[in-house]
Structure formats: structure tokens, C-alpha cells
Amino acid sequence: MDHFQYKAGKLFCEDVAVRELAETYGTPLYVYSTATLVHHLNQIQEAFSEADPLICYSVKTNGNLSILKLMHQYGAGFDVTSNGELHRALAAGSAGQKIVFAGVGKTDLEQRRALSENVFLFNVESEAELVALGEVAGSMGRKAPVALRVNPDLPPKTHAKTDTSVKGVKFGLDIDTVLEVAQRFVNHPHLDICGLHMHLGSPILSVEPYKQGIAKAKTLVAALRGQGHPIRILNMGGGFGIHYRKKEALPAQAFAEVIVPAVRELGCKLVLEPGRFIAGNSGILVGRVIYTKESGGKLFVIQDAAMNDLIRPTLYDSFHRIWPVEPQAGFEVPPEDFEQPGENTVSVDVVGPVCESGDFLAKQRHLPPMHQGDLLAVFSAGAYGMSMSSNYNSRPRAAEILVDGTKHREIRRRETCEDLIANEIGFLNQ
Ligand SMILES: *Cc1c(COP(=O)(O)O)cnc(C)c1O
Numbered sequence: 001m002d003h004f005q006y007k008a009g010k011l012f013c014e015d016v017a018v019r020e021l022a023e024t025y026g027t028p029l030y031v032y033s034t035a036t037l038v039h040h041l042n043q044i045q046e047a048f049s050e051a052d053p054l055i056c057y058s059v060k061t062n063g064n065l066s067i068l069k070l071m072h073q074y075g076a077g078f079d080v081t082s083n084g085e086l087h088r089a090l091a092a093g094s095a096g097q098k099i100v101f102a103g104v105g106k107t108d109l110e111q112r113r114a115l116s117e118n119v120f121l122f123n124v125e126s127e128a129e130l131v132a133l134g135e136v137a138g139s140m141g142r143k144a145p146v147a148l149r150v151n152p153d154l155p156p157k158t159h160a161k162t163d164t165s166v167k168g169v170k171f172g173l174d175i176d177t178v179l180e181v182a183q184r185f186v187n188h189p190h191l192d193i194c195g196l197h198m199h200l201g202s203p204i205l206s207v208e209p210y211k212q213g214i215a216k217a218k219t220l221v222a223a224l225r226g227q228g229h230p231i232r233i234l235n236m237g238g239g240f241g242i243h244y245r246k247k248e249a250l251p252a253q254a255f256a257e258v259i260v261p262a263v264r265e266l267g268c269k270l271v272l273e274p275g276r277f278i279a280g281n282s283g284i285l286v287g288r289v290i291y292t293k294e295s296g297g298k299l300f301v302i303q304d305a306a307m308n309d310l311i312r313p314t315l316y317d318s319f320h321r322i323w324p325v326e327p328q329a330g331f332e333v334p335p336e337d338f339e340q341p342g343e344n345t346v347s348v349d350v351v352g353p354v355c356e357s358g359d360f361l362a363k364q365r366h367l368p369p370m371h372q373g374d375l376l377a378v379f380s381a382g383a384y385g386m387s388m389s390s391n392y393n394s395r396p397r398a399a400e401i402l403v404d405g406t407k408h409r410e411i412r413r414r415e416t417c418e419d420l421i422a423n424e425i426g427f428l429n430q
Helices: 018-025 034-047 065-073 083-091 108-116 127-139 178-183 208-227 252-266 276-282 312-316 417-425
Strands: 004-007 010-013 029-033 054-058 077-080 099-101 121-124 144-151 191-197 233-235 269-272 283-295 298-303 322-324 346-351 360-367 375-378 399-404 407-412
Touching: 010 018, 010 029, 018 029, 018 283, 018 375, 018 399, 018 407, 029 034, 029 276, 034 054, 034 065, 034 252, 034 276, 034 399, 054 099, 065 077, 065 083, 065 407, 077 083, 083 099, 083 108, 099 108, 108 127, 121 127, 121 191, 121 233, 127 144, 127 191, 144 178, 144 208, 178 208, 191 208, 208 252, 233 252, 252 269, 276 283, 312 360, 322 360
Parallel strands: 029 399, 054 077, 054 269, 077 099, 099 121, 121 144, 144 191, 191 233, 233 269, 298 346
Antiparallel strands: 004 010, 029 283, 283 298, 283 375, 322 375, 346 360, 399 407
């Protein structure tokens, strides 16, 4: 369920017409729905309530401060992967005690800052990192709380670039050797190895990988406890899939049914790190058609949102539903199945102005005939959209708008050409 709906042939975000936003703030434009963000966080909170989990919203998914603040207000903690993300979570009002720190390459500086902010947990991904964290904690006279991130070596479950639990990826400690490594850190004076962490990959559209991961987690927790590590936290990461094409995703309840009983059996505190599930369908990207053209027997719709704004189609061949913000007569109701041609639709490539053949938002997509000036909505763009955006081709980043009922406000202003050169201008004549 989301709050981007067509009413009488016009797209609304909650109670605000998207055309009005495009006219007020310009395009390309990210538009987010407060109600949808809160609704999806609530769904996870309710589904897992029996386990009383710490739900750490994944900052890399969409780290806009206003969105983080909203998550914080509704009870979430944060999953961060860099000093910059830690900075964002703290700036949004989070206590360090509700932050978990992941990532394969945490530096001394990051470990030090996270320790001084009293983060809840370090998800540690290698033996070298355990050694380094032990030293940093020791130099501060501290004991670092650690969850061992294990790569459970599961079958492929999602796009290769975002599958984090198959053999041979850089993430986590190898499941075959994690116990050997853990043995060397029993009774370490500056490391409290108190948790086990798995983030399986993303997006995941079935409970099967969680079942397989949980089965391996149960064995590992018992073995680690046997070594003398007081394991009291199970962190099952994020990865819950969303509707990108149609209604392909599972409700949070389905994942809870697999995870909650295991947590109860193990007597562990549950940590979750959802990102996409909360933010993905809470945002759209709005672009305006600049030109249309025919080339090589194909039709191109060239609009002002590009790969620098939303790189998922280029990077992962991701599918995003696209439909006009105010479709012409006969197309007022968007299709059930965006992958099938509709009556009188035209097959087009939706592209941006960037100088790359890989700059596209959709290929061979069935849309109503499009014209210069028309507005297009790219759906499911709230996760890994703005957070992966860049200034490639010296394109200023889009503005971001947060809608709440009939109200809307800018939560990040559109960048200017001055912003683009600001970090260089002072060096120009040296
Ligand atoms: C990216 C990431 C997440 C969030 O994944 P989603 O699929 O967006 O829920 C959670 N934990 C870790 C360690 C991650 O790298």
C-alpha cells in the first residue's frame, strides 16, 4: 500500500497533485510520502512486535535528514556504513545506542567515533577488523560490542551485484572458518562478541533464504556460546523486497513468521536493518519530457531525469513502473501489468540527457504517446535513488520534497551550478 494514486486521471501524492509539485519546485524532482514511510515502518514494527526488535533503518537507502528524523520520531534506530552515515543519523537526533555500524572497511577514525558515540553494535566482517577494533577500543579503555557478520554461503537469490550471501563476495566472515576465528577472540579484554549478523542481499522476494540463514544461525549461535562468547543478539539485516513490477513482494508478516520463533528459541535480542521495504515505494522521481525522437527504428522519450538521478536501471537492469503524471484521455488508469502492451500504447525507450548509451530509465516500455512538456512519474524510486545520485555530466542534483497530507515542503533544495563548483573555485588560481 502506498499513497501515490491516480484520482480522476491525475497522479496524487497523498492529497497533493504531483503536477503542482513539479510546477512549484521544477524537475527532475523526488517526491516522498510521509504516510507511506510511516506505514511501512509500522508494518515491520507490528509484524515483529512479539520479539521487541531494535529496527535500524538503513541510512544508505535514503539518508535525507528529514526522512531520518521521521524514522527516529517513529521509534527506529539506524544502520550505518560510514562515518558520514553515522553523522547523518546523529544529526537527525538518534542516540548512539540505537545505531549499528556495518561495512567491510571501517577505518580507525570510524571505529573511534562510533565508540565515543556508544553505538549499540559493530557488525564486524573480518579477522583483521576484529584485531583493529580491539586495538582502538583498548586505546580508549573501552570494550566494543561486536556481532560477527557471517556469510552463510546460500544459493543465489537476487541480482549478483546485490547478493551478499553467496560464496566469493567480500561480505562477512566465511561460514567455514568463522568459529576458528572466533576461538582466537574468546575473553578478549576489549571486544564483547555478543551477536551474530547476517544480511542476505536485496531485494528478496521469498522467505526461503531467511529460513536457510536462520538454520545456519542457530547452529552458529550454539557453537559460539560453546566457545564462551555470550551471544545475546541476532541481527538478520534487511533485504525485504518490494513491489517494483506489480504485487510481487511479501508482507513483513511472512518474514516475521520465519525469524521470530528462531529468536525466541535462541533467547536473543533481534535487530533488523530494513531500508528498501520502508523507503522504496514511499518515493517517486518526476521528470519532464524535453524531446521525443525516432532513431534506428526505435522511439525515444528524452526527459530530464537521468542515470545520475536514478542509476538502478543502468546498474542493475532494474524495472521501475513509469506512467504519465496526467495521462491523456484513454490512459487515465495505469495498467495492471506494465510489462505488457496496452491498447494504443507505444513502445519507447525512456532516456535522460546524459552522454552514455547506458543512460536510460526504461527500455521498450509501453506508454501512451508522449509529447514535449509531459510529466512522467518513475515509481518505487524512494530507495537507492537519491542516495546513489551523482553530479555526472555536471548535472545539479534534483530537489527532494516531502508530502504530508495536504502539506509539502522541500527537504533538500535543488543544487545550483554554484554548488557544483563550490569545492574547486577557491583553488582556481593557485
Ligand atoms: C544495504 C543493507 C541493508 C538494507 O537493505 P535493504 O534491502 O534496503 O533492506 C541492511 N543491512 C546491511 C548490512 C546492508 O548493507
